[in-house]
Amino acid sequence: MTIRRLPDALVNKIAAGEVIERPASAVKELVENALDAGARAVAVDLRDGGAALVRVADDGHGISAAELPLALERHATSKLAHDEDLDAIATLGFRGEALAAICAVSRFTVTSRARAAASGLRLGGEGGVVSQQLDVPTEVGTTVEVHDLFFNTPARLKFLKAATTELSASLRTVTQLALAHPTVQFRVTNGGRAALTAPAAADLRQRIGALWTWSTAERLLAVEHVEHGVRIAGWASPPDVTRGGRDDIVIIVNGRPVRDPALLQAVLAAYRPLLPRDRFPLVVLAVTMAPADVDVNVHPTKAWVRFRQPRVVQEMLVSALHAALRRPGVVPALGGEANAPTVAMESAGAPISDAGAGASGQAALFHEPVAPYQAARFGRVLGQVQDTFIVATTEDEVFFLDQHVVHERVVFEQVRAQLAAGALPSQALLFPETLELGPAARALLERWREPLERLGFAFEGFGGDSIVLRAVPTLLKGDEPKRLVEGAVEELADPKVTAPTIDRALAFVACRAAVKASTPLALEEMQRLVADLETTETPYFCPHGRPIVSRVSMHDIRRELKRTW
Numbered sequence: 001m002t003i004r005r006l007p008d009a010l011v012n013k014i015a016a017g018e019v020i021e022r023p024a025s026a027v028k029e030l031v032e033n034a035l036d037a038g039a040r041a042v043a044v045d046l047r048d049g050g051a052a053l054v055r056v057a058d059d060g061h062g063i064s065a066a067e068l069p070l071a072l073e074r075h076a077t078s079k080l081a082h083d084e085d086l087d088a089i090a091t092l093g094f095r096g097e098a099l100a101a102i103c104a105v106s107r108f109t110v111t112s113r114a115r116a117a118a119s120g121l122r123l124g125g126e127g128g129v130v131s132q133q134l135d136v137p138t139e140v141g142t143t144v145e146v147h148d149l150f151f152n153t154p155a156r157l158k159f160l161k162a163a164t165t166e167l168s169a170s171l172r173t174v175t176q177l178a179l180a181h182p183t184v185q186f187r188v189t190n191g192g193r194a195a196l197t198a199p200a201a202a203d204l205r206q207r208i209g210a211l212w213t214w215s216t217a218e219r220l221l222a223v224e225h226v227e228h229g230v231r232i233a234g235w236a237s238p239p240d241v242t243r244g245g246r247d248d249i250v251i252i253v254n255g256r257p258v259r260d261p262a263l264l265q266a267v268l269a270a271y272r273p274l275l276p277r278d279r280f281p282l283v284v285l286a287v288t289m290a291p292a293d294v295d296v297n298v299h300p301t302k303a304w305v306r307f308r309q310p311r312v313v314q315e316m317l318v319s320a321l322h323a324a325l326r327r328p329g330v331v332p333a334l335g336g337e338a339n340a341p342t343v344a345m346e347s348a349g350a351p352i353s354d355a356g357a358g359a360s361g362q363a364a365l366f367h368e369p370v371a372p373y374q375a376a377r378f379g380r381v382l383g384q385v386q387d388t389f390i391v392a393t394t395e396d397e398v399f400f401l402d403q404h405v406v407h408e409r410v411v412f413e414q415v416r417a418q419l420a421a422g423a424l425p426s427q428a429l430l431f432p433e434t435l436e437l438g439p440a441a442r443a444l445l446e447r448w449r450e451p452l453e454r455l456g457f458a459f460e461g462f463g464g465d466s467i468v469l470r471a472v473p474t475l476l477k478g479d480e481p482k483r484l485v486e487g488a489v490e491e492l493a494d495p496k497v498t499a500p501t502i503d504r505a506l507a508f509v510a511c512r513a514a515v516k517a518s519t520p521l522a523l524e525e526m527q528r529l530v531a532d533l534e535t536t537e538t539p540y541f542c543p544h545g546r547p548i549v550s551r552v553s554m555h556d557i558r559r560e561l562k563r564t565w
């Protein structure tokens with residue numbers, strides 16, 4: 001066996017196999033080069049979905065005539081000057097591979113005029129060999145034409161799919177880059193016909209409007225979260241705006257659309273309780289962080305990245321989405337039919353003259369549900385599983401609701417509404433309890449005293465040797481008082497709970513007051529619970545952030561059971 005050094009042309013062809021998989025890869029590399037060159041407008045023209053021609057023209061800073069031949073060589077780049085630059089990459093390209101790879105497997109021309117130059121230079125050739133060189137009058141910027149991609153790599157050529165499939169792949173690529181760079185103008189044509197048009201936008205939402213329609217953009221929820229030097233900002237769909245696939249979940253890291261399975265899972269996890277299994281959200285999130293905290297040099301297509309602290313980014317993303325999704329009014333309101341009779345009953349039954357605002361507010365809060373089941377979001381209650389989950393169904397879905405968490409959410413919102421009108425009713429203890437607490441627990445209780453007392457607890461003797469419990473919220477009068485305080489200390493000592501807030505104390509009270517798992521319920525009790533849940537602002541998460549509902553779509557069930565109707 002003889003070992004031989006491979007000729008350059010063959011080396012380039014092999015390397016090209018990794019970087020350029022299909023026309024969309026060439027589109028991606030060329031558009032990235034345009035963006036790195038500071039282009040304000042990028043035009044992509046395709047023929048046969050890119051198999052016959054990919055042409056990318058930009059108005060960026062261009063390449064000087066002296067440097068143009070070098071740009072086509074492997075390992076030639078203007079983007080890395082020193083070793084350490086590789087540790088903090090701020091451009092989309094950095095390896096000096098893309099142009100060489102594209103030229104190695106096509107018939108190409110590259111035309112460029114640098115900003116300072118009077119005219120441009122065009123290099124042309126095929127299979128990586130330059131055979132023509134021409135001075136040409138042209139605008140400042142760069143145009144790369146790639147004809148007959150893979151003409152000299154028949155194995156790869158065979159794997160090209162139908163022109164429409166290749167076109168969609170290119171459109172997906174450009175869409176993602178256009179979302180990552182909203183202020184740049186993008187235009188794609190195929191066979192001379194416009195396939196994508198995105199004028200320079202003022203911001204991301206405008207860009208989403210141009211790409212995904214204005215009516216969709218209007219419905220999206222703003223997402224914004226800054227922590228640990230990382231910023232997550234973008235737009236996410238409410239649960240009633242969905243797609244059948246994951247294509248419209250776009251995650252951008254420092255201007256680069258990335259494929260990161262863990263971040264994708266984080267997005268799906270944030271939506272899980274809100275969507276049936278076969279529906280997906282629309283999400284565009286731009287993650288911005290110090291370039292040194294993310295390694296982009298991990299995959300030939302540069303679509304994968306590695307974070308220095310992946311968990312931090314994943315958790316931030318989930319909480320950023322949760323914050324957006326839990327905003328009041330996000331989840332679609334109940335159908336008009338369900339509410340109409342209630343309104344009619346109230347206005348007929350309560351003369352306006354002697355019913356104060358407080359009284360009618362209270363009545364609305366605890367009103368008996370009027371025909372809530374037909375138009376209800378969770379449909380008809382069927383029964384209980386394992387004395388813990390309530391099963392309900394609509395035409396389209398089956399829901400499993402965790403009864404404890406359902407009740408927690410209901411109590412939480414009812415009590416919060418009551419609090420807005422004043423302190424909660426309190427039950428004085430017949431025999432005040434002296435609490436035996438360690439110093440840490442005493443300090444914690446003192447910190448939380450104010451919110452706990454607003455909820456109906458009454459303490460005495462802070463600063464002395466022992467704290468005395470004089471009253472508990474009426475809602476919790478069935479609980480053993482001492483155990484109640486121990487429970488509060490335990491839960492509020494959780495390191496994730498930082499500053500004392502009324503909502504956090506309230507979440508504790510709601511949890512204690514709520515019906516427990518493994519408790520048999522009568523059908524009417526379950527119906528009442530689910531009807532109450534539907535009137536809450538956030539029927540999908542408990543006050544601690546745990547999901548309330550698991551859902552299965554009938555569509556999935558039919559498919560699995562091979563039912564044709």
Ligand SMILES: Nc1ncnc2c1ncn2[C@@H]1O[C@H](COP(=O)(O)OP(=O)(O)OP(=O)(O)O)[C@@H](O)[C@H]1O
Nearest residue numbers: 033034037071077078093094095096097098099142
């Ligand atoms: N559209 C363009 N406008 C201006 N300069 C360009 C353009 N395209 C390429 N260049 C120049 O040519 C060089 C080589 O481009 P190429 O895409 O091969 O490598 P790269 O972008 O540096 O790295 P990568 O292989 O990761 O894309 C670039 O570093 C840049 O200086």
Ligand SMILES: [Mg+2]
Nearest residue numbers: 029033093098
């Ligand atoms: Mg490049």
